[in-house]
Amino acid sequence: MYSRKVIEEFTDPKNVGVIEDADGVGETGSTVDGDIITIYIKVKDEVLEDVRFKTFGCVVAISTSTMVTQLAKGKKIDEALKITNKDVIDALGGLPEDKRRCSGFALAALHKAIEDYKERGTA
């Protein structure tokens, strides 16, 4: 059902954790649905210097979370915003059809974190 890559990322996730002095935080999901993804970003010169996540959720939620952090980390914010859902899925070697819905949560959380960062900047 899950690709080998999904299982690899899931069992050995990178960038797990909280950034205490994050420049932006984004959260998606709800405990009722059983999935919550929080993404923390640290920005320097418009570059995502650090990206971390905390996820309560299924295999897809966790593996997309770690993949999104890996794809985003080191990228400029503009470039990071260009990461598509398809990029995430491809990087994971595909996802089961019936799990496609949840694959967008992590990316959405990243977008929210970047928004949060931008809002803070303009505040």
Added chain:
Amino acid sequence: MYSRKVIEEFTDPKNVGVIEDADGVGETGSTVDGDIITIYIKVKDEVLEDVRFKTFGCVVAISTSTMVTQLAKGKKIDEALKITNKDVIDALGGLPEDKRRCSGFALAALHKAIEDYKERGTA
């Protein structure tokens, strides 16, 4: 499904044939139903000296035919009339439930043959 005895009697039936100068002939069944049993008797001093059959029909029709002739042959008419359907079935080591109906045809043909003999006598 069929007892060993039924198969034995069926594959090696005794008393097959026509008695040309029979003292009584009885027939049951119809070609439409696919079963016709004819029983011929030869009587001497009220004893069934010879009993023969011709049967077009299923395994039960044939095996009860030969069994009825064997049970009746050599018996006094009075005694032959006392042969019950159960006697025939027991002598065959039992018959399948759903074939019980056809097991009475051969005995009925014997009764008809005896009737025929009696009618001829009174004629």
Added chain:
Amino acid sequence: MKRIYMDHSATTEVDPLVLDSMLPYFTEKFGNASSLHSFGQEAIEALSAARQQVADSIGAKANEIIFTSGGTESDNLAIRGVLAKKKNDTSRSQHIITSMIEHPAVLSTCSFLESIGYEVTYVPVDSEGVLDLDKLERSVRDDTSIISIMHANNEIGTIQPVKDIARIARDKDVYFHTDAVQSFGKIPVDVNEMGVDMLSISSHKIHGPKGAGVLYVREGTELEPFIFGGGHEQGLRPGTENIPGIVGLGKAMSLAKERLGHDPEHMLRLRDSLIDRIFDSLDDVRLNGHPTQRLPNNVNLSFRYVEGESLLMLLDVKGIAISTASACSSISKKESHVLSSIGLNADYIHGTIRISLGKDNTIEETDHVVQSLQESVGKLREMSAISKS
């Protein structure tokens, strides 16, 4: 005594290659295909591979294959599935067309449907068992939902003109289901060539295990399940999948498809030689069904003055296994609806047997059968209360 099995239309022995393919799924890869763990994944992989094998064998796509417990269930699902779906579409739902010589799986389903208010037209066949296409065409109504006509008959082996039926169905925009339980593996079965919307297959008739079957459902055909439970098989057939059975079925269908260039030809040679020699050696015999438009493995004969069950048992004593009518009804000696539908005389009807050949039958076996038939028919005719004279 070496036994001779010539009742392959009733059921077949499982091919050793098929059994081998099944064995790992009983004790090692025994998972439930609904489980997420590795045991479940093994089951899912087996299921997908079998589905692909089945699809490839009939020119279908994998997502068009629904696994069932056998031919009977497949027939029920096809007909009742379509009707259930169309239930609320009142203009197109009340009427079903089938033939007079279908298997009980279709006929009993139709009687049930009649009992709950549907109307069924039973199209007749000619004396060789071929469907009356004109009558079929004329029987289509505005409210006809489905036509279900078998590919080849299980008793007399007559092959129906399914392409023509499919054309009529398509013209009239009615679903066409065919029961290919007897035809698959004997003659080509390709769902696109044939133009069918649904097609039934039963594993145990093609050297696969008992307890598995297929309903092919063309993409876009709208069905509802008639058994309810979990959402297996695209929601059309709930219940934990019978993985070993399905694996065996997939293998059996692959093998049958591969051997289609060889096995049927072999059976055909045996069939025709058997028929010729029986006619040479016995009088008052009739061949039922179509002389050429018939399954390569079917020989259906009526012997006058002889009763079928008795003949069957005399042959059985000699180690030869054949059948009287359809295997389903041979225990209750009621008249075959197929033989009455082709107008066979009562004279002959009771003396009918079916010899159905298999790929492994040999010419030597047919020699033995011809000789045994001659002896047995002779013996029964001598004993018979009716005869020529």
Added chain:
Amino acid sequence: MKRIYMDHSATTEVDPLVLDSMLPYFTEKFGNASSLHSFGQEAIEALSAARQQVADSIGAKANEIIFTSGGTESDNLAIRGVLAKKKNDTSRSQHIITSMIEHPAVLSTCSFLESIGYEVTYVPVDSEGVLDLDKLERSVRDDTSIISIMHANNEIGTIQPVKDIARIARDKDVYFHTDAVQSFGKIPVDVNEMGVDMLSISSHKIHGPKGAGVLYVREGTELEPFIFGGGHEQGLRPGTENIPGIVGLGKAMSLAKERLGHDPEHMLRLRDSLIDRIFDSLDDVRLNGHPTQRLPNNVNLSFRYVEGESLLMLLDVKGIAISTASACSSISKKESHVLSSIGLNADYIHGTIRISLGKDNTIEETDHVVQSLQESVGKLREMSAISKS
């Protein structure tokens, strides 16, 4: 890596003795039980022997045993069979009683029946999953036809007071069907002790092959088939009998019955030690279901701050096979209706796993499971976006 299988409520490996008993029926004694010849007779003998084994294992008579393709079909047949028979008996037909925690085989059947005009009462259960007997009794109406309440639940293992339910049903003159798919082989199942009219069993849950099941039907219970075809199984289940499957089922039931004095005790010991040690080693854990009135092989636990599928997969990577909810629905991550019915908090509901033990699991395996659970739950909690702090 040696794998540890603890998902026996989903399916079980076929016992080697069971497989041995089946093997001859694939390739040697492969006849169709409807055939009159010797191959058919072998099949009939196998069928009768299996029927007797099944009957003996549940205290029934052979003629009360109907073979089906599995638990789902048995459940469908029981409920729909009774209703079909009573269809014309208008005073007693419109209403069905079941529980809120039945298997989808019963619940989906009931929704279907609702969709065609029947009324269904879903009796609630308490927080430990035990049926509310008062509510059950009060829900019986003049037009109630059947009560269907499972013997033991597949997710949380709670055992229902079937004797009490049977008493109510008998008092009110309503048929009582129970789904014993999970209970047979784990706790005593005797149809007379229990007082049921109908009872479902599935072969693959008790070390028998997939694709076979039983519906026990008490003599005198009036049913109609819901699949149509030949007249097999007393007219209640048409289709060529799956002889190898049925033989395996008979053997599996015999073995389970024989081992009833031993296997469940072993599983119970493992179960309780597993529960104790998990509670010792982890916080924020809940045991779902009844503490004592539960299947000896069922451990259903909720871990707060953790999601079930993730936990399942981490364990799978370590070679441990368990399940999240009922195997049937684990692929679609919808909330378990059983866990909502017992009022489990959303907090816990998503972190629920089921460990279902088998007779061959060992204490060493449970050691490994306890340790792996501790590691995996710890890891996921560290990763979790929600937690105590």
